[in-house]
Amino acid sequence: MILFDSVTKVYPGDKEPALDDVSLHIEPNEFVFLVGKSGAGKSTLMKMITKEEIPDSGKIIVGGIDLDYVKKRHIPGYRRRLGVVFQDFKLLPRRTVYENVAFALEIAGMSGREIRNTVPKVLELVDLLDQARKFPDQLSGGQMQRVAIARSVARQPKILIADEPTANLDKLTTAEIIDLLKKINDFGTTLLVTTHNENIVNNLQKRVVTMKGGKIVDDQKNGGIYKLDEAQAPQKPQRIIQTPGHALKQDIVARPIQITVAPTTKPAAPVAKPTAKPTAPASKASSKPKVSSTAKQKTKKTPKRRII
Numbered sequence: 001m002i003l004f005d006s007v008t009k010v011y012p013g014d015k016e017p018a019l020d021d022v023s024l025h026i027e028p029n030e031f032v033f034l035v036g037k038s039g040a041g042k043s044t045l046m047k048m049i050t051k052e053e054i055p056d057s058g059k060i061i062v063g064g065i066d067l068d069y070v071k072k073r074h075i076p077g078y079r080r081r082l083g084v085v086f087q088d089f090k091l092l093p094r095r096t097v098y099e100n101v102a103f104a105l106e107i108a109g110m111s112g113r114e115i116r117n118t119v120p121k122v123l124e125l126v127d128l129l130d131q132a133r134k135f136p137d138q139l140s141g142g143q144m145q146r147v148a149i150a151r152s153v154a155r156q157p158k159i160l161i162a163d164e165p166t167a168n169l170d171k172l173t174t175a176e177i178i179d180l181l182k183k184i185n186d187f188g189t190t191l192l193v194t195t196h197n198e199n200i201v202n203n204l205q206k207r208v209v210t211m212k213g214g215k216i217v218d219d220q221k222n223g224g225i226y227k228l229d230e231a232q233a234p235q236k237p238q239r240i241i242q243t244p245g246h247a248l249k250q251d252i253v254a255r256p257i258q259i260t261v262a263p264t265t266k267p268a269a270p271v272a273k274p275t276a277k278p279t280a281p282a283s284k285a286s287s288k289p290k291v292s293s294t295a296k297q298k299t300k301k302t303p304k305r306r307i308i
Contacts, residue, residue, distance in 0.1 A: 001159065001190050002026040002049065007058030009044055018044040019055070020214035026192065028158070031185045033201050034194045035226055036211035042194045045211070046161055049192075050084060051075050063158055080108050083152035083189070087164035089144045091136040097123065097147050098132040104151045118154060126150045126180060142173030146180065153184055160184060162193045166200065174200065201226040 004024040010017040019041050026032055034042050047053040048060055051067055060067045070078050091100050098119055105115045123129045126146040136144055145165060152160060166174040178200055185191050201208055208224025210217055
């Protein structure tokens with residue numbers, strides 16, 4: 001459905017490329033989050049799809065159309081095949097909700113009868129049928145974003161691109177817009193959504209493509225989550241716990257554990273402490289003075305002879 005093959009784009013005056021040899025393949029009916037810090041290349045990639053920018057090298061195919069062969073005069077017709085949702089809504093302030101959606105169909109060349117049949121169905125899809133006669137300045141931010149989505153899907157595009165669709169919305173309204181995008185995806189539309197909202201990405205667990213420095217650095221096909229590069233992840237600050245009447249103590253959880261490795265040489269065995277024993281009484285033999293062997297010989301008695 002969307003194919004980038006080794007696409008590179010360098011803007012004049014920039015030392016680093018906005019897109020650096022990017023290759024990406026999005027299948028039909030996929031729901032893909034495109035995430036990354038500002039300047040990572042997300043907006044440039046989106047502009048390549050809508051043909052607002054032209055790559056310096058590489059190939060882009062969208063919906064089976066090779067964008068190299070789309071001439072300048074054919075770009076408006078090509079863009080009508082896409083649905084694009086902007087974070088600033090881009091509604092016509094002097095037209096009602098109904099007229100904003102109808103205007104998009106008029107540009108696409110639909111007849112009046114087709115428009116009258118299509119607009120109410122689309123407004124019912126986004127839950128705005130009862131707001132059809134109101135002007136944009138009478139709507140909330142979430143309602144204006146719903147009108148923008150209704151206008152984008154009214155032509156039933158196969159691909160819907162949403163650039164930060166929940167950037168200016170509160171938490172509850174954000175959840176409603178994401179539920180609406182999921183419903184549109186269930187109808188068979190391929191979605192590519194850029195966002196900085198970590199909670200949205202982690203809750204949906206769809207495919208997540210992460211960009212950094214003009215490159216795709218991570219592509220989680222299933223169950224993706226929003227994650228930063230570990231090398232640049234912020235360090236968790238140490239928490240300080242203060243107990244009344246006691247000195248400050250550092251939280252053990254936040255403090256790294258240090259391990260001291262014992263030396264390889266085996267320490268000398270400790271010297272056993274001598275145990276005092278009672279002195280044994282001297283034996284009779286030990287009390288006698290020692291006599292040398294020579295003296296023994298001299299003092300040796302001559303045996304007596306028996307007289308028979």
